[in-house]
Amino acid sequence: MARRTITVHHVRAVLRGAERVGVDTVPLLQAAQIPPLLLGDDRARVTAAQFARLFRELYRATDDEFLGLGSSPSRPGTFAMMCHAALGCRDLGAAMERGVTFYGLFPGGPDLAVTRTRDGVVLTVRNDLDQDFFLAECLVVVWHRLCSWLIGRRIVLRWADFGHPPPPHKDEYELLFGCPVRFGAARTGTGFDAHWLAAPLVRDEDALAAMLRRAPFDLLSRRDYGTTVAEQVRRALAVALRTSPRLPSLGEIAARLAVSPATLRRRLARESTSYRQLKDAVRRDAAIAGLAEGNEPIAHLAARLGFSEDTAFHRAFRRWTGTTPGAYRAADGSGQQS
Structure with missing residues (x-):
């Protein structure tokens, strides 16, 4: 997939x-x-x-x-040592406090804070030199995923706030964090229920070594948690595309989810998307992956994705990305172009 x-x-x-x-x-x-x-x-x-x-x-x-x-x-190995320091804690709350304290020993690093409030727990990140806000956003993602990994369960976020204006790709943030997102907030951070702090750590040194071999990108990579209707629909479409160029209709997807087509449309609309948008996104991502990672001829790829003509695929690809399929071939030029 x-x-x-x-x-x-x-x-x-x-x-x-x-x-x-x-x-x-x-x-x-x-x-x-x-x-x-x-x-x-x-x-x-x-x-x-x-x-x-x-x-x-x-x-x-x-x-x-x-x-x-x-x-x-931040010298290579710093993150690993922080993880080793946190691993010996009795619960997640102590591990988070130790991690924040650890990074606080290094001047000039991001300003991390974990605060308990009446409504739960707030993790905030500040990095004044990050003009694209990328590092601060990554740190929020990494800390959420690391904490979830430590306790062996996905921590459900209540909200995610960002202290910068909404970027052009703002619609992707709710998919990334799985919770309501707000831009232009007073700080960058996220919140979750306080009961997670009492969760015991379930990982050992061997598991940590395996995780660190794939860090940090494995922690940054998006997980399909299935927490929204849009994710369930997208997953069903992506699985179907692996075996057939014909994607299930909205009615077929609705039947799988045991709801009416009208209900499915309403639920997707509440999540600011639609069946057509999700179908386009699944085909777009499969097209980009096929062009960038393989040598499959473009005509064969178009047919595999359900396009009856090459020209239709080229039009769709330009609408999705603003350029032609050939531009997405591997930079070494080894890909087939026809």
């Missing part, structure tokens, strides 16, 4: 720190098989695999776990 693709806005943002310290980012993009010309189109997207490769290239080039996006570098 094709994973969700990633907006070019995040690609630009993650490059900003390396650019600030004078690293030539073009070779890094090429090593990640991301054509540099894609950065000029606001509608462009890359695969999760391409973004992960870029992350690793930036990590090596900057020698900084914050990729040059913080006011001071």
